[in-house]
Amino acid sequence: MTLFLEQIVNGLVLGGIYALIAVGYTMVYGVIQLINFAHGEIFMFGAYFAFLCLAVLKFPLWLAVLASILLCALMGVVIDLIAYRPLRNAPRLSALITAIGISLILQNLARMIWGAEPRRDLANAKSAFLSQTVIIPGGAQLSYLDLSIIILAILLMVGLNRLISLTRIGKAMRACAQDKMAASLMGIDTNRVIGATFAIGSALGAVAGIMVGMRETIEPTMGYYKGVAAFAAAVLGGIGNITGAMLGGVVLGIAEVLGAGYISSGYRVAISYILMILVIVFRPAGLLGRASAKRA
Amino acid sequence: MISMSSILSSRSGLILFFLCLVPLATAYLDQGDYLLRICSTAYLYMLLALGLNVVTGFTGLLDLGYVGFYLIGGYTAGLLMARLGWSYWAALPVAAIHGGLWGLLRGAPTLRLTGDYFAIVTFGFSELLFRIVKNEEWLIGGPNGFVNDIPAPTLFGYELWQYWQQYYHILILLILTLLVVYRLHNSRIGRAWQAISQDEEAAQTMGINLHEYKSLAFAISAAIGAIGGAFFAQFQVNISAGVFEFWESILILCMIVLGGIGTLKGALIGAAILGSLGEVLRISLSWMRLPADSRYLIFGAILVMMMRFRPAGILRSTQKSP
């Protein structure tokens, strides 16, 4: 039983991380119908920026984290500004290719600047407190870091939900997602809203990047691996649906860990894909999307 | 039929003639083999680009998992030749048919899906194949999908492994594929595909059976990919899961977009450029004492630039892109 509970906890941690990245994909897709390939790289830069602030600028940890989040939000906005906005009215494929190009550029930029070897700086920088383990009811043992990740992910998801449903900018985002033309007719500056969407998504991605950096390592390919899985999570929940992305992230995280623990270690990533395909073929809108697959 | 004289007198015929002479020219260089290898790789990519073009270019459906068929072809041929001792001449058509079948299978549940959903399924499909090959040792006989010692085709007792022989080998495959695709493009089938890519509902109203034509496109595209994979397996002597990563699909997609979606010429030129660019950049970069890794960055930059300033590709197409 303890084993099972520990696996569930592992799954929740992974799920929290996936959820944070997945909302980035899904929000952008919701407003401009673009699969932002570069989002995984922003997640990766979140970790690297934090490392940079720590190692080179010698910031205290909390400042490095904050700086990284701001930098990534900025990065998201800038990428939209220079790469995606000029292609707003171009064929969909062009924007997709551009996203892929940006992803290539960012990944290799990171590799060139910081090298391909995994770095443990963030992991080493976390205080000893976070590495300590705690036993939760049920007998499972996990580190404070993992516990914080789960709690933080939940808080951020709730916060995001509040933002989307209660604030003006949230309403504007929902309007743009529904119908950009109508939204702009209603006086909403769609470009600003899209920029805000990128900023929020990127900021959350940065948080996830820092978490993964602390928990595991920082390397240039982390954006690709985690990003692809998070994308699968977004699809699972229903691409374009934010709550869906959160749910998808958690489901995928747990499925992956349970699959690795009980079925086979080699397939832990394949589980994402299998779920994704099954969902699309039998319920294309995902777990929480509309029942019919409309022409996207 | 296309008349021989019209081919030879056209510009393309002239290009073809010179391409056939390349091995003679490189025979005197110490690195001639290396040059032939680059050319062969470029031709392989041109073949693959033609295959992807059938689904994404002609029929207008974004295929993000083309590498899956490349994988199927490579492993079918590789396993048949390396483990069961089959001859390449038997393995190649089997690989093509196998690929085509999977094209149909993958297509079947997606016939009603549109746009992005189809793309996502293709992506998941190819990644799944990649994972299976990587993990199922009993199937592949080695970890990480590693199949080694794939022999080259033999003709009259000679193994055609030399680089100049491989060069003609892939050139012939490329020309045959080009002929097939060209004929399809300019036929009733090709026009049906074009109609589907522009507006599925209108096409249906005009009496085009969507499922039939889509399935045909899937099968042919997949078969071509599989042929490419089979060639690659014996060209590289071994294959492993790492060859068939997602980025390969994207690379081929970028080739046809670069050249101009929907056009044969565009696909060929895009593939020729990007297919050889990797090596050319690597050489030029080491010449300039820059790290070889930067070539991927330049790659990405080129893509972004292209899409920003010439989104419809180098050559413009009369077709609307998806």
Added chain:
Amino acid sequence: MKQQTLIETAPYRALCRLEIGHICSALRSSLVLLLIFSAAFLLTAQEAEAAKTIKVAVAGPFTGSVAAFGEMIKKGAQLRAKEINGNGGINSKELELIFEDDTGKDKEASLVATRIASNKKILAVVGHFNSSCSLAGKPIYKRNRIVELSPGSTNVNVCKGSDYTFRNLYRDDFQGSFSAKYIKGVLTDVKTVAVFFDNDDYGRGLRDSFKQSAEKAGLAIVADEAYDRDTTDYKAQLTKIKSASPDLIFIAGLYSQAGLILSQARESGITAQFFGADGVDSPKLLEIAGEAANGIYITTPFIFGLEGNEEAQRVAIAFEQEFGKAPDTWAALTYDAVGMIVEAIEKRGESRKAIRDHLGSLTSPEKGYQGITGLTYFDENGDCLKPAYVKQVVNGKFVAAKVQFLD
């Protein structure tokens, strides 16, 4: 149906109508041709300039997740080349090393091998390092009849089936059984063992041989888990291993993953003894795992600083002077490998065949090559039998283990 030549197709006509498009297209085509010609030019230019050197390729993971190995290999080779060229070179020609990066992946290794093999000027290859890379290169080198001498691949099959593949260190079947015997003989409180292996040729091969020997020696294998080199989160498998409560965990993999595994294991509350093999042998392990690395035992083909090896001492000092850091096992093996190739060229001739014939003739201890890593001679496959040593991490540093279980 109207018959068309390719020129009369719609795209071409569309091009002609749009003047600018036509010009741009012509420019593009010329650009393509220009690129191709410049490539050809670069290649031929490179050749003309470098005709007076003897070229040997060194293939290894110079970038990628195991770049620390590659760095040591590169430096070991460079040091040897510097010494040789300082002594007048080979037959008064300069030795030129050509470094090819396989990033530790078999896919890259295939490309590198084709690249090397198709360059007729390269006479031999010192490499690859990772077993899967050497295996990937093997048939390509065999086809093109060029020697592949590996200073780091331990998988059992690397040299089999090819007259052109050799190595100057032991094999995994030996390493696996040695490890099992050492554990049984020296670490006597260990009764139950878990195996955690990298899912590639090296990891699998090592795990197979270790498992076999361990079971024969009477140790109980309580867990047998695989991991993918691309993942960085091992908690799922570690949780499973933890629930089996092993006394010792054997890691059959490479340092970058092993380091993570060590620290994640300690974080999960695992207190078992760790044991690793040559793949884990890198100073980077200590960086990645930090304190979690303390206490781990590692089997390795060579240790610097053992009694009686003055030549190794000299090389270590020269290495430190040249590069500012201490050499490791792999630098030493590469140093020897380059030396063997050079000796082959000097004794037999400057051709691929000569090198192959010379190495193929080193079949007994008398004819063997005496290098800093010991005496190297080959059996009929190209494998060599050399002893294994054991290291331990004590207070953040590698030291030779107190008991060297020399068979």
